[in-house]
Amino acid sequence: NAGVTQTPKFRVLKTGQSMTLLCAQDMNHEYMYWYRQDPGMGLRLIHYSVGEGTTAKGEVPDGYNVSRLKKQNFLLGLESAAPSQTSVYFCASSPIRRGVHQPQHFGDGTRLSIL
Amino acid sequence: ILNVEQSPQSLHVQEGDSTNFTCSFPSSNFYALHWYRWETAKSPEALFVMTLNGDEKKKGRISATLNTKEGYSYLYIKGSQPEDSATYLCACDRGSTLGRLYFGRGTQLTVWP
Numbered sequence: 032n033a034g035v036t037q038t039p040k041f042r043v044l045k046t047g048q049s050m051t052l053l054c055a056q057d058m059n060h061e062y063m064y065w066y067r068q069d070p071g072m073g074l075r076l077i078h079y080s081v082g083e084g085t086t087a088k089g090e091v092p093d094g095y096n097v098s099r100l101k102k103q104n105f106l107l108g109l110e111s112a113a114p115s116q117t118s119v120y121f122c123a124s125s126p127i128r129r130g131v132h133q134p135q136h137f138g139d140g141t142r143l144s145i146l
Numbered sequence: 147i148l149n150v151e152q153s154p155q156s157l158h159v160q161e162g163d164s165t166n167f168t169c170s171f172p173s174s175n176f177y178a179l180h181w182y183r184w185e186t187a188k189s190p191e192a193l194f195v196m197t198l199n200g201d202e203k204k205k206g207r208i209s210a211t212l213n214t215k216e217g218y219s220y221l222y223i224k225g226s227q228p229e230d231s232a233t234y235l236c237a238c239d240r241g242s243t244l245g246r247l248y249f250g251r252g253t254q255l256t257v258w259p
Contacts (some may be wrong), residue, residue, distance in 0.1 A: 035189075063243045073251035074235070075192075081245075089246075116169060121189065125245050131180045132239070134192030 033057050037122050037138035044112045052141050053121030061127035063105035064089075064135065065097060067118040074121065078127040080105055112145045119143070125128050148172060152250035158233055159226050160258055166222045167253040168175050169236030173217035177241030181210055184233040184252065193221075193234075226257040 038053040054063065058140075062080050066074040076089030080099040094116060096108045105124075109116060119142050125133040151170045159165050171179065172202045182190040194203040197212040207224045223230055233254045237247035 053258075064246075071251065074237075074249040079246065091159065127245075132195045132197055133196055133245075134180055134182070135245075136192075137189035139189045 035122055035124055035136050035138035037141050039119075039141060040139065041142045042144070044109075044143065046112060046114060046145060048112050049108070049110050050112065050143075051109075052120055052122075052143075054105045054107070054124075054138060055103055056105075056122075056124040056136070057103065058126070058136065059102070060124035060126060060136070061102070062125045062135075063099065064123045064125075065095075065105065065107045066121045066123065067091065067117050068121060068140075077107065077120075109143075114145045117143060117145045148238055148240065148248035150235075150236060150248050150250040152236055152253050154253060155251070156256070158256045158258065161227060163226050163257075164222065164224045165226055165255065166220050167234065167255075168213045169221070169250055171217050171219075171236075171238040171248075171250075172216060175240045176214050176217070178239040179212055179214075179219050180237040180247060180258070181219070181238065182235040182237065184235055186232070190203040190235060216258045221253075223255070226255075228259050231255055231257045 034123040035056045053089045064079040065077040080086045083102045086097045122138040181193040184190040196212040201212040211224045212219045233252040235252045237249045
């Protein structure tokens with residue numbers, strides 16, 4: 032039972048390079064989220080999705096794009112990486128709200144360094 | 147952006163000590179309060195989801211209380227052990243259909259043997 036899987040776990044990029052982070056969940060959850068975690072800042076929401084084909088901006092969306100072409104996958108893209116995007120990225124998912132309060136389930140994180 | 151505050155920012159205790167920390171949040175439009183335990187190099191794991199004023203939940207030596215009228219929640223750990231060392235996050239759910247959570251910055255607990 033994998034839960035939420037993030038790929039890759041680590042990556043070093045040069046400024047201006049592009050890359051895509053993959054999040055996959057096998058729990059049939061409707062909602063998926065991308066967060067970044069920086070020292071002293073807690074978890075900040077980048078983008079989220081409430082279902083296949085839908086995405087929305089979170090708190091810090093600039094410099095990132097996302098896609099949810101399949102229900103189980105949520106991709107986070109950096110078109111032109113900047114040093115300010117050096118961070119640990121977490122993906123999370125949760126089931127659709129139907130009067131039951133459900134926690135979010137997190138992946139193990141992707142540590143990204145931009146030189 | 148919702149202001150969810152956690153205090154203290156960090157806490158160091160000896161094994162066997164009991165400890166508690168606070169999460170404060172806006173009491174308006176409250177739907178649920180989540181607590182997560184986050185060990186270094188791992189992913190956050192859900193501890194509790196609390197919704198009702200006066201709610202109290204317990205998991206082993208960890209318990210939490212909720213006051214929605216004044217906008218705070220306490221997390222208690224009884225008889226702390228080194229394996230309790232982690233960052234404890236709280237997050238506020240304002241009830242949107244999108245399931246969005248607003249996280250505090252966490253309380254980092256270190257339990258010394």
